[in-house]
Amino acid sequence: QSALTQPASVSGPPGQSITISCTGTSSDVGSYNSVSWYQQHPGKAPKLMIYDVNNRPSGISNRFSGSKSGNTASLTISGLQAEDEADYYCSSYSSSSTWVFGGGTKLTVL
Amino acid sequence: EVQLEESGGGLVQPGGSLRLSCAASGFTFSTYWMSWVRQAPGKGLEWVANIKQDGSERYYVDSVKGRFTISRDNAKNSLYLQMNSLRAEDTAVYYCARGGSSRFGVWGQGTTVTVSS
Numbered sequence: 338q339s340a341l342t343q344p345a346s347v348s349g350p351p352g353q354s355i356t357i358s359c360t361g362t363s364s365d366v367g368s369y370n371s372v373s374w375y376q377q378h379p380g381k382a383p384k385l386m387i388y389d390v391n392n393r394p395s396g397i398s399n400r401f402s403g404s405k406s407g408n409t410a411s412l413t414i415s416g417l418q419a420e421d422e423a424d425y426y427c428s429s430y431s432s433s434s435t436w437v438f439g440g441g442t443k444l445t446v447l
Numbered sequence: 448e449v450q451l452e453e454s455g456g457g458l459v460q461p462g463g464s465l466r467l468s469c470a471a472s473g474f475t476f477s478t479y480w481m482s483w484v485r486q487a488p489g490k491g492l493e494w495v496a497n498i499k500q501d502g503s504e505r506y507y508v509d510s511v512k513g514r515f516t517i518s519r520d521n522a523k524n525s526l527y528l529q530m531n532s533l534r535a536e537d538t539a540v541y542y543c544a545r546g547g548s549s550r551f552g553v554w555g556q557g558t559t560v561t562v563s564s
Binding site: 340371373375377382384385388389394426428430433434436437438439441 | 482484491492493494497504506507508542547549550551552553554555556557
């Protein structure tokens with residue numbers, strides 16, 4: 338049940354695109370398509386942004402997209418906006434019916 | 448409106464116990480897996496436990512096995528987390544979340560647990 342690996346921080350100017358990686362193992366990300374991404378603003382509860390690798394819940398902007406290759410999943414945010422500045426966490430289903438989160442990535446919009 | 452509201456957090460001494468509750472509304476509670484996720488101060492999210500719709504399956508992160516028990520009462524639309532033998536490292540905001548077999552689609556606002564003497 339080791340945490341997934343994410344970069345501690347990423348940044349970009351408004352309008353640009355950024356990608357956050359999430360690296361796991363063959364026991365989690367590599368074996369299941371139950372990878373999801375969460376946005377968390379300071380002092381707030383997490384919010385689901387992407388599920389099952391590349392699906393957006395209703396109401397989530399199409400500027401957010403997800404993908405996966407091997408043991409690594411990615412979240413891409415295009416057309417960065419000031420309100421996108423937040424912490425982002427990936428999560429994956431893992432063996433033994435458990436779940437694992439990434440350590441989180443702080444996104445700064447310059 | 449779909450809502451989850453946690454309660455029961457507080458300050459407890461090491462070795463003590465606490466029972467968290469989560470009241471669900473706005474959806475058919477009995478048809479969803481439910482989970483608890485925690486976040487230590489300044490740290491990331493950590494999945495703690497989940498429970499199947501009928502309570503027949505329950506799973507835990509290794510660090511809480513044997514100390515925490517997740518349960519639910521579908522008649523009361525409520526989720527619970529009984530926490531025993533609490534340690535300083537259990538200090539965190541505890542979130543109730545809808546889901547546990549797939550995504551965590553709905554989250555409560557969290558309840559704070561502080562384990563300290």
